Each structure stands twice: as C-alpha cells, then as structure tokens.
Amino acid sequence: MTLIDRIIRPEIRALSAYVVAPAQGMIKLDAMENPFGLPEALRAEVGAALAQADFNRYPPAGADPLRALLCETMQVPAGYDVLLGNGSDELIHLLLQACAKPGAAVLSPSPSFVMVQMSALFNGVHYLDVPLLPDLTLDLNGMLAAIEQHQPALIFLAYPNNPTGTLYTDAQIEAILKAAHGLVVVDEAYRPFAPASWMSRLPEFDNLLVMRTLSKLGLAGIRLGYMAARPGLLSEFDKVRPPYNVNVLTQTAAMVLLRHIDVLDAQASVLRAERGRLVAGLAGLTDVHVYPSAANFLLVRFAASAPALSAGALATEVFLYLKSRGILVKNMSNSHVLLAGCLRITVGSPDENRQLLDALRVAPLAVGS
Ligand SMILES: Cc1ncc(COP(=O)(O)O)c(C=O)c1O
Incomplete structure (x- = not known):
C-alpha cells in the first residue's frame, strides 16, 4: 500500500x-460567463478603490457593509440577512458540511449542477437524485416519494436548472417546500436571466434558503456568492464559514460595482x-x-x-x-x-x-x- x-x-x-x-x-x-467586460470608467473606479484597500490586514470578517449593500440591491426581504461565500460553490460546501450528520442525505433532481453531488461526496453525505422526466421537466411525484422515503436534510433546486435551463413551476416548488422534512435551497445562480425569483417569498417558508451569485451577472472573476435565509438559520451556517472567506479585493470591488448595478x-x-x-x-x-x-x-x-x-x-x-x-x-x-x-x-x-x-x-x- x-x-x-x-x-x-x-x-x-x-x-x-x-x-x-x-x-x-x-x-x-x-461556462455561462458574461461576454462583456466592464466599461473603462467603471474599471478606473474599481482600480482607484482597490488602490486604497488594506492589503496588509485581514479582510473585514463579517463584511457588514457589503452584506448590507447586497441586501438592499438584491431586495432581500426586511429582517433577512445574507451569508457570503467565495462563489456560491463555497456556500454549497458550507451547507453540506453543516448538515453532514451520520446518515444525512441530500436530494436533487438530475441532471443538475454537479457541485452538489461533489460536495456531498466530500462531506460524506448521501447524494440522492431523481431524474428529470424525458422532456427534462421535474418529476414531482418522484421527488415527493424520495422525500418521504429518505427524509433528506437538504434539497437542492437550481432555479433555473443547469444544464437544462428549465424553471420548475411555483406549484412544484411549493409542494416540495411543504413536503420537506429538512431545508430546501433554491439556487438562483441565473437570476439575471430568469423571469421569477423566490427571494420575496422567504418569509412564507421557514425551511427555504435562496442562494445566488454575482458570477453570471458579469463578475465571475471576483467569486462572490450569497445566500439569504432567516437569521436563526444563517447563523448556524456562519459557524462553518472560514472567517476571511471573502477577500479584501472582492469586498472592495463588489462595493463599487453593486453601486453601478445598472x-x-x-x-x-x-x-x-x-x-x-x-x-x-x-x-x-x-x-x-x-x-x-x-x-x-x-x-x-x-x-x-x-x-x-x-x-x-x-x-x-x-x-x-x-x-x-x-x-x-x-x-x-x-x-x-x-x-x-x-x-x-x-x-x-x-x-x-x-x-x-x-x-x-x-x-x-x-x-x-
Ligand atoms: C446552478 C449553479 N449554482 C451555482 C453555480 C456556481 O456559481 P459560482 O460561480 O458563484 O460558484 C453555478 C455555476 O455554474 C450553477 O450553475
């Protein structure tokens, strides 16, 4: 050996x-990147802000100003907060890590975003999938049966789904939220291109988390993901977050760029x-x-x-x-x-x-x- x-x-x-x-x-x-770069004037503004950043210090650990600006810009409901990740990839890892009790399972339709399965493997969580129907729409009955049988700690729904581009219906997601014994993560990575969102519906469901990223909006290079949920839930995931996971360059650039979200x-x-x-x-x-x-x-x-x-x-x-x-x-x-x-x-x-x-x-x- x-x-x-x-x-x-x-x-x-x-x-x-x-x-x-x-x-x-x-x-x-x-890779679902935005093909347009930033306009020159905006690059210069980001450059000037970066030149002032404290490279010698660890970044602000809680990133409070950035979290507040994201909540405001992205219409996170009042009383709700966001957890930041080094891309939403990291948030997926944090979720799996925190829920990885012995025997815990995560459920996702398939095909879907590969990182969920990878992260389940890394964290010793059982990965369960329910294949989409042949027309690539959701097999709701299959999902409900899997929820009943396996009681997964986490259910991941990419909304719209990668790689199919499909949006599940409101009724399907509501049924899953109601049947779930654990948490339901609605991953809205493609929010800038989708006609609908679950962000404003967070207060209706205690077990709902809405995850997003700035990657597809045009900032894949800075690696910034965010996840909204009720504060009591977020604070548990915050415990597994490495304290300085969002570096000072990302925090500084995002503060400038979110003010120019237009x-x-x-x-x-x-x-x-x-x-x-x-x-x-x-x-x-x-x-x-x-x-x-x-x-x-x-x-x-x-x-x-x-x-x-x-x-x-x-x-x-x-x-x-x-x-x-x-x-x-x-x-x-x-x-x-x-x-x-x-x-x-x-x-x-x-x-x-x-x-x-x-x-x-x-x-x-x-x-x-
Ligand atoms: C559904 C979904 N979630 C999350 C991500 C990861 O995004 P990030 O760049 O924030 O790690 C992707 C990337 O392709 C994705 O398709």
Missing part, C-alpha cells in the same frame, strides 16, 4: 479533478434578447432541438437522422467541429443518460452568437441548414 493509498479516502482517490477546458484565444461559450443589468438585458435570437437561429438548423431556457445558456439536442451516427456521436462531432473553428461550448452528451446528444451553449455577445450560427450553418455534418 502506498502512502497515498493509506491516507487519502478511496472515494477521493477515485475522482478526477474538475477539468476546465483551455480556452486561450477562443470564443468562450462554455451597468450589469443592462448587459444582462442584451443577453436576454440575444438568447431569443440564438434560439431562433438554432431552431432553423436541421435535426436540432432547443430546450426553453430561463438562463444565459441553451441546452441543444442534436438528433442524428443518419442511422449510422448516434445522437451522442453527432453532438461530439459538432462539439469538435466548433472547437476547430475556435468556438468552445460544453459537450454534455456523456454526463447523464438524459443528455445524450446534448451540447450546452452559453449566450455570447451578438458577434459571438453570429459566428456560432454561421459555423453551424456551414457545418459538414447533418445539422447545417
């Missing part, structure tokens, strides 16, 4: 590290309009199905009409073809049985989307129009 075999948990040894595809010089439509909101509005144009363009291709999306990405299924090629193989060919043209999207085809033949395409700038559609139209594959 090697030192590593003796020391590292077998379930960790069996994993591969999270792979981020190299994207130097490519049109990057794989700039980021305007960019999100362009992307929502671009999403519509992209849907229309993709729908004009042969053998392509585009799922309705309330996020800044589209799940697209390539159905091979040529019997020699499976849907999965066609999606992979399209993925590789786009890559050869300098366009990076995410191949979901092998990630879940319900996603065979699927690519996930982030909505880019008008020019990037045009280049994507142009490339697909002239593709030497079954999909060209």
